[in-house]
Amino acid sequence: MRNHIKDKLYHIEILPPKQNSEKLEADIELFAEKYNRVMESGYCACITDNAMGHLSFQGTEMIEELELEVRPEQVMIHLNTFHTLEDLHNILDTCVAKGIKYLLVVSGDGSERLPKLQPADVGAGGKVESVTSVELLSYINRKYPGKFTMGVAFNPYEPPEHEFDKLKRKLDAGAEFIITQPIIEKNRVVDELLEKYPDVPVIVEAWMSKKLHLLSDAVGYEIPENTEFDPIETLKMLIKLYPNCGFYLSLLGFKTQFPLIKDFWV
């Protein structure tokens, strides 16, 4: 992951179509178009896993079904704990078969319709009450040794002591890089993270949508709607503020914003 930062390779979030899409074919086409643009631009496509608990198709099946090209350095699959064990292995086996090596392992947002991994599924029966990213990381490392480079999420809006404790457990379980929740200005807790873990690659998430209520939902912290916010200017500012970090762009506008970003991080 260090080389992604050194080579100034953006991480671009792409959401697969939702299961209940009424215009599935158009959504599939749009997904493929975005994915191919990210590949051609040399960036890393980060494909979400039922983001916000919305039932969506898996990144691996999109790649497989649409026969999309996988460039190993340019694809990251998000993986959360809301799967059956069989589905989890299907996803991981497809990643191995397709040469996908980067995983972002998160606990994830569930929904009534999504199954949840049970502690016994991942060899943690009797040790924990529910499976989090920590147990999932350990399990993947045991079952697929050396196959993946796994990252984890860091939320600077949580109480820092609690979040740093969680982060330590994630790193002990095998996480090799960190992606923060979106920040829109210099963040004291992110600064502390960088001081504490100078050797772990940190990727800062930049919120590229103007919809601040969605950002509030994403971070679980109320950001006033009247906050002045320009995503492009904020990205430029974050690049200056955090020169040793990578950048994960969520909800990036492919029509208007995508053509601009290449000039910011040089």
Added chain:
Amino acid sequence: MKIVVCIKQVPASNDAKIDPETKRIIREGTSAILNPFDTYAIEEGVRLKEKYGGEVVALSMGPEKAMMILREAISLGADSAVLLSDRAFAGSDTWATSYALAKAIEKIGDVDLVICGKQAIDGDTAQVGPGIAAHLDIPQATYVMKVENVSSDSITVRRMHEDGYDICEMPLPAVITVVKDINTPRIPSLKRRLAAQKAEIPVWKPADIGAEVDKIGLDGSPTRVVKTEPPPSRNKKARRIEGSPPDCARELVRELRILNIL
């Protein structure tokens, strides 16, 4: 094993309105979904097919728009689907609906097992499954939480009770209605979803299934909804607990104990 799964399209939102004249749900303008309990019925049918072989046919009655849930059933593993759709079916109560579905099941032919969700979330009657069994004159088990065993001529199921469960053995063909404890429905794969979009789904009319027109629709329905009223609003009382987090937690636990919730 030939399995028919009966499914229903229901309004997606909780704010569905009732027509004051007909006392029926106004379905126009509201988004519709597959009745959530029916996803468990589909999953169970597909699991039985995977274990014992055979085929699963999804069956629904409703407007053309209900084709959507039949495609969803195919994406969830059903092999084929049939829609009963005609103006003559409109206004059917649970008895007339179960009559029409039973006639369609007869037409499908050689059916070993009929599976329904325990009830639809719009009408909440839980009568259609038992109605189908009555019209076909075959045994039924409702609120099934587990299929214990299936042999060539019988099925053994576990029926959920408030205080425990029954184990029932029935000869086949039979009807079961299932509760959500029975399984975890699978998530459709993209491949199946795309295949389902292209599936040809026949639309049957009353004549296709040999249904007598005076037994379907409003005329064939022995029940009438004479009055519909919203439930009385609850008196919600909220109390804000102030103080430090440990004090708030202590006070919350104390209050919950007083209310016998803890």
